[in-house]
Amino acid sequence: MQSFITPFSRRSMLRACAAAFIVAAGAGAALAQSQPPITMAINQSPWLNSFVAMVDEYEKETGNKVELDVTPFGGLLEKIRNSVRGAQGAYDIVNVNSLWLSEIYSGGFLAPLGDVQAGYGLPEGVLTYGDTTNWDAEAGTFAGGGALMGVPVNGNVQVLYYNTDIYAKLGLQPPKTWDELLANAQAIQNEGEAYGFVPRAARDSIVYNFTPYLFSHDAAFFRIAGSGKADVVVNSPEALKALETYVKLATESGPPGPGNIAQGELIQLLATGKGAQAIAVIAAWGQLEDPNASRVVGKIDAALLPAGPAGTVASSAGHWVAGIPRNVPPEKQKAALAFLDWFAAKERQVDYVRAGGVPVRGDITGADLGDDAAFRFIGAYSQNAQHAVMGLPFAQAAEASDAMALSLNRAVIGEMTPAQALNQAAADLAGVLERNGFAVTKLPDL
Amino acid sequence: MISNEPSYKERRNKRWIAISLLPAVALFIVLTAFPVVNLLALSFFHVEWREATSAFSFVGLDNYHRLFSTEKVFWDGVRNTAFFAVTAVSCQMVLGFSMALAVRTAGSYGRAMLTGIFLLPIVVPPIVIGTMWRLIMGREFGLANMLLRLLGLGPVDWLGNPDIALASVIFVDIWHWTPFVFLLMLAGLESLDGEVIEAARMDTRSRCQQIRHVVLPMMMPTIIVTLLFRVILSFKVFDEVYLLTSGGPGTATEVVNFSIYRTFFRQDQVGYGSAMSIVTLFAITVVIILARGLAQRRAAQRSTVS
Numbered sequence: 197m198q199s200f201i202t203p204f205s206r207r208s209m210l211r212a213c214a215a216a217f218i219v220a221a222g223a224g225a226a227l228a229q230s231q232p233p234i235t236m237a238i239n240q241s242p243w244l245n246s247f248v249a250m251v252d253e254y255e256k257e258t259g260n261k262v263e264l265d266v267t268p269f270g271g272l273l274e275k276i277r278n279s280v281r282g283a284q285g286a287y288d289i290v291n292v293n294s295l296w297l298s299e300i301y302s303g304g305f306l307a308p309l310g311d312v313q314a315g316y317g318l319p320e321g322v323l324t325y326g327d328t329t330n331w332d333a334e335a336g337t338f339a340g341g342g343a344l345m346g347v348p349v350n351g352n353v354q355v356l357y358y359n360t361d362i363y364a365k366l367g368l369q370p371p372k373t374w375d376e377l378l379a380n381a382q383a384i385q386n387e388g389e390a391y392g393f394v395p396r397a398a399r400d401s402i403v404y405n406f407t408p409y410l411f412s413h414d415a416a417f418f419r420i421a422g423s424g425k426a427d428v429v430v431n432s433p434e435a436l437k438a439l440e441t442y443v444k445l446a447t448e449s450g451p452p453g454p455g456n457i458a459q460g461e462l463i464q465l466l467a468t469g470k471g472a473q474a475i476a477v478i479a480a481w482g483q484l485e486d487p488n489a490s491r492v493v494g495k496i497d498a499a500l501l502p503a504g505p506a507g508t509v510a511s512s513a514g515h516w517v518a519g520i521p522r523n524v525p526p527e528k529q530k531a532a533l534a535f536l537d538w539f540a541a542k543e544r545q546v547d548y549v550r551a552g553g554v555p556v557r558g559d560i561t562g563a564d565l566g567d568d569a570a571f572r573f574i575g576a577y578s579q580n581a582q583h584a585v586m587g588l589p590f591a592q593a594a595e596a597s598d599a600m601a602l603s604l605n606r607a608v609i610g611e612m613t614p615a616q617a618l619n620q621a622a623a624d625l626a627g628v629l630e631r632n633g634f635a636v637t638k639l640p641d642l
Numbered sequence: 643m644i645s646n647e648p649s650y651k652e653r654r655n656k657r658w659i660a661i662s663l664l665p666a667v668a669l670f671i672v673l674t675a676f677p678v679v680n681l682l683a684l685s686f687f688h689v690e691w692r693e694a695t696s697a698f699s700f701v702g703l704d705n706y707h708r709l710f711s712t713e714k715v716f717w718d719g720v721r722n723t724a725f726f727a728v729t730a731v732s733c734q735m736v737l738g739f740s741m742a743l744a745v746r747t748a749g750s751y752g753r754a755m756l757t758g759i760f761l762l763p764i765v766v767p768p769i770v771i772g773t774m775w776r777l778i779m780g781r782e783f784g785l786a787n788m789l790l791r792l793l794g795l796g797p798v799d800w801l802g803n804p805d806i807a808l809a810s811v812i813f814v815d816i817w818h819w820t821p822f823v824f825l826l827m828l829a830g831l832e833s834l835d836g837e838v839i840e841a842a843r844m845d846t847r848s849r850c851q852q853i854r855h856v857v858l859p860m861m862m863p864t865i866i867v868t869l870l871f872r873v874i875l876s877f878k879v880f881d882e883v884y885l886l887t888s889g890g891p892g893t894a895t896e897v898v899n900f901s902i903y904r905t906f907f908r909q910d911q912v913g914y915g916s917a918m919s920i921v922t923l924f925a926i927t928v929v930i931i932l933a934r935g936l937a938q939r940r941a942a943q944r945s946t947v948s
Binding site for chain 1: 691692693694695696712714715780781782783799801802803804807887888889890891892893904907908909910911
């Protein structure tokens with residue numbers, strides 16, 4: 197068969213093909229690098245690998261680059277402060293723990309996402325964890341109507357963990373109220389095989405862990421009563437009931453020395469089967485289901501936290517929100533938002549859960565995960581996430597938390613009665629608020 | 643006429659001395675004086691961040707007033723740190739000196755072996771020490787309680803019981819820092835005049851007498867320097883408390899540095915944290931000056947007597 201392509205035209209054809217290939221490759225490269233590379237400051241937590249998997253997926257899918265600067269939890273806040281307080285930031289995204297959100301938001305370090313991309317809002321289905329993604333600069337607190345400051349990247353709320361083997365043996369049901377939880381704990385403790393309930397009452401984390409007890413009793417630490425005004429209500433009769441419940445659970449049905457039990461000890465007791473119930477962050481799930489680190493793989497389940505006397509449920513928000521600093525160039529800010537928006541989409545969040553992460557959406561169900569038993573926590577997680585609360589929603593949260601922590605811890609170790617502890621906590625909290633410009637009213641001592 | 647004016651050579655020497663001291667003075671100013679002056683200045687301010695800009699408000703002595711009138715945790719830390727310093731350093735001095743004497747009198751093989759064993763804790767990084775002892779002293783799964791159980795004794799809550807938590811931290815500090823004392827004491831013993839020791843051996847009736855009346859007085863300069871080192875370092879205790887107990891339960895193991903860390907870094911109260919730091923710095927300086935003064939007075943008295 198005669199060829200219609202002459203040697204000349206064949207050469208031309210080859211040249212044309214080569215040119216077309218180069219142009220196509222160039223276009224591809226341009227597409228692959230549609231966003232400049234970005235750097236993110238992130239913590240070295242158990243869920244880090246799942247986030248790294250998502251970054252890999254993003255880079256593969258889009259060709260954009262995301263560099264992670266991984267730092268242990270203890271040093272991350274200082275790194276973030278150093279970066280966002282400088283004239284030019286080192287990080288295009290900073291991963292902010294819920295405990296630090298008010299400080300970082302109120303300092304004006306982050307660009308509202310609506311400024312990065314006009315009209316940007318969180319994708320539907322993404323959780324706000326008690327409106328902690330939004331900041332009302334005027335009122336100096338979190339508020340749904342405030343500016344959107346970040347996208348959650350890990351929804352670390354508290355859940356109630358329980359050992360299903362022990363529950364089955366004793367014929368127990370997941371508790372719906374604090375009284376039921378206490379009854380379960382005492383039944384398990386009396387049986388003598390495991391501690392009925394493992395409290396997390398070490399001084400550094402006690403305020404965070406007392407928060408669900410307090411809020412489910414329809415109490416609070418303080419309430420904003422208008423611009424620059426605050427009512428300290430931590431020593432209310434409802435709060436007293438909450439602290440009595442907390443102390444009772446910590447001292448009557450758990451291991452001795454609860455005043456020094458931190459998250460590490462709590463997970464250790466659950467993972468070895470020595471603790472039957474505990475309230476802890478959902479991020480602990482991975483460790484409890486890890487055959488190399490746990491003796492209770494497949495024997496732990498999660499539930500909604502118990503309700504207070506009026507049926508109120510509260511779970512402390514311990515999530516992470518990724519913010520975009522003001523002090524990075526606009527093109528980097530846009531690239532950062534492109535990544536965060538990609539990450540929050542439902543299909544990516546399903547992948548994130550499969551990789552071991554905690555989703556930031558409330559619309560992921562067991563069915564989305566193929567009803568795999570490994571993800572049986574998802575229902576309890578979504579329920580608790582809907583009840584997430586921030587106990588101290590103002591800029592000096594860390595100072596206020598430390599001020600009250602000592603009294604609460606002393607109540608647990610028996611150095612103070614619950615009423616004395618709450619009166620002292622109220623006085624200390626009022627001091628912090630007054631020093632920071634609030635006009636404070638306080639309840640009479642209990 | 644004889645002029646009192648310094649000669650050209652003397653002036654040149656003085657100039658040269660001044661120039662050669664300049665780098666050291668510059669380093670001292672940049673690395674020591676400036677940070678302290680900056681810390682002192684900060685202690686008179688309240689620092690806030692608004693619109694990504696720092697706002698310094700001059701508050702005079704308010705931070706100091708607050709520290710001396712309403713602060714509780716810091717002063718609990720001061721009390722614990724003082725107790726910690728006295729107890730831990732006393733034990734370390736006695737143990738370190740005894741270990742140095744044992745090594746000094748051992749044969750060459752035993753000497754090398756004992757020195758190696760005794761020095762082991764000091765080469766372990768503090769973060770490893772904290773983690774290791776937290777595992778050993780854990781109530782449920784700790785090695786210490788496992789050994790107690792073998793002896794039929796009940797578990798002890800080494801770090802969770804407020805009555806013994808500080809003692810547990812002190813024990814770890816003794817374990818960690820006694821080798822440091824041992825090393826300095828051994829160096830001091832090695833430098834003693836052999837002839838004097840030999841003469842003392844013949845002139846005294848027992849080894850105790852020899853140590854009490856000859857070795858100890860001769861070792862006094864080394865002992866004082868070591869004591870000063872250890873007191874200063876023990877006031878700086880942080881990592882062991884941070885890793886073992888985080889200052890709890892209650893304020894049972896709170897120490898000064900932990901209070902400062904929490905105030906300065908976690909709570910971001912730069913002005914108040916600076917006031918705490920200045921008070922601590924001042925107190926330690928006074929302790930050092932007093933200790934040195936006492937040592938010098940004692941040395942002067944001794945030389946007058948002799």
